[in-house]
Amino acid sequence: MARVLVDVPLAHLDRPFDYLVPERMAAAAVPGCRVRVRFAGQLTGGFLLDRVAVSEHPGRLAALERVVSPEPVLTPEIAALAREVADRYAGTVADVLRLAIPPRHAAAEAAARAESTPGLRAASAPRSAPGAPGEPGSGPAGGSLPPRPEPGPWERYPAGPAFLSALADGRAPRAVWTALPGPDWPEEIARAAAAAAAAGPGALIVVPDARDLGLVDTALGRVLGPGRHACLAAGLGPAERYRRWLAVARGDIRVVAGTRAAMFAPVAGLGLVVVWDDGDDLHAEPRAPYPHAREVLALRAHRARAGALIGGFARTAEATNLVASGWARALAAPRDVVRRFAPDVRPAGDDAELARDEAARSARMPSLALRTARAALDRGPVLVQVPRRGYLTAVACERCRAPARCARCGGALAVEAGGAPARCRWCGRTDPRWRCPACGHDRVRAVVTGYRRTAEELSRAFPGTPVVVSGGTATLGSVPHRPALVIATPGAEPLVAGGYAAAVLLDGWVLLGRPSLTAAQEALRRWMNAAALVAPGSAGGTVILVAEAALPVAQALIRWDPVTHAERELAEREALGFPPAVRMAAVTGSAAAVAGFLAETELPPQAEVIGTAPAGEDKVQALIRAPRRGGLALAAALRQAQAARTARKDASQVRVRLDPAGEI
């Protein structure tokens, strides 16, 4: 007999089912393999969890229809992890496995079978049971492991070398890392992975996007040597994707880097997990049960007793909470070292000066920014960070089409999508009594602005300087180190060897004005990620921030102190009762469906429905709060309510998300 996880989306069927194993399938039906079974009359896919001698099921058992392949794609660690993630996020194991195990590619599997010779696989260390701590210096015999790496750039952090040697000794250190600005972070991640690999175990690195993955890939190749690591990324194509994933599942490759989906990669003998830039919302999986890479990797580090390295240039409240709870230690450089590597950050300056500068007005850029950029262009490229296309629309006089400007400081007025009153792009002020200075009309209309328009305006202000644009689908990976204006949206900033000579961060209020709990944290993260690409202040690197300088978030950038800002943020959320200080759940659906769902949910003690608010097209969202300790009980209650719904074939859609990032 065999226990099978059947791929059905129904919450009340989220458990294994027993099947008979026909004699002719006995050899192929190994734990972890894919099977086809008849389930409620239909042929469905599933994973064979394990073989059992007796069944609890009182009725008659059906037999397996087919063993799809004897390849054990569902390892015990991933099966247990999927259960844990499903419990954590009020989802089903089947949903998690859809995220965790890539679609089978028969040709890739056959090719991999021939390639992965028995001799090679025997030489790699046996898969240790989850939780088995590696003994110091233990590992596969044969001396094929890389030597313990030098700390290299980790020397810049007081605790850096100790962190690496703890990894190399298999002591599973956990750190929340505030990376120094500059280009060294991929090297630091690679050295941490190498240190873990020196102790025998594997390492798993998750980064937000393909650009960062490319950097980590290169660094891993340099530190580990060829053929010792694999990259798992979306957009590889089904065959290549499955081929690499299989090499990992078979234990042939033990150091894995990838984007979000790689958080479930079945790395053998996990000794280190790394999450880079954990505040990036790309780390949040948009498909049910909406797991977050930081949370999943923290769970895995805990399960496998592996080391953990979670960080970026900025610091999230969530990572800060990991430090506050004692789960991880802070890993950061002292102030004098930070000052050596950070660029000079200055606020854009006084309004009065801006209004007089005609060139600044035509470039829609404050005059200090303009002067800084002009001076810096002698030394190299200058980065201009502007909010995402479509985010912001400039406005003009409805009658005479003259561009609308702020009466106070002369900055261009603009509106966000959504119909809020126009605001100044420099000082963020609204002006309800605005009148066109040219014709006296008092109404404005939107004018289309995009990259091209911004690029044109900047070209005029910087005659003879090349202007390049990066954002959206047309993202540049890097630009050469020569004078140019580089206009980019947050997250799409091209890299440049030696760093930008300067950067201008425009439209700060747009990021800060977002109606989100995480607006300030997210603004700081985006600013720091751009500013980290600029040369150090000692080499003339300067960043001009166009935002209200008195705001704590602006001060955090100016002083390059993400930790204090994140600690303050966490304290505020504790006071307000928001994540990560508490566990939050969002229940979304039609008003009737959500009300019915809440009515039949037996919330655990201390959990409370905060309220229900409209959420888009005839939908509402209810928010439920519970103490962190009660998070699992809350998820279990919500899961049970979902199970009751699916059991009675309720057609209405209700979506349950735990800790919905950035949406509250």
Added chain:
DNA sequence: ATAATAACGAGA
């Protein structure tokens, strides 16, 4: 989807 089971109602 489908099969087992419960519920129901008409005719003996």
Added chain:
DNA sequence: CTCGTTATTATC
């Protein structure tokens, strides 16, 4: 009371 039909429910 029994048989045939229809709703319900569980899904190995």
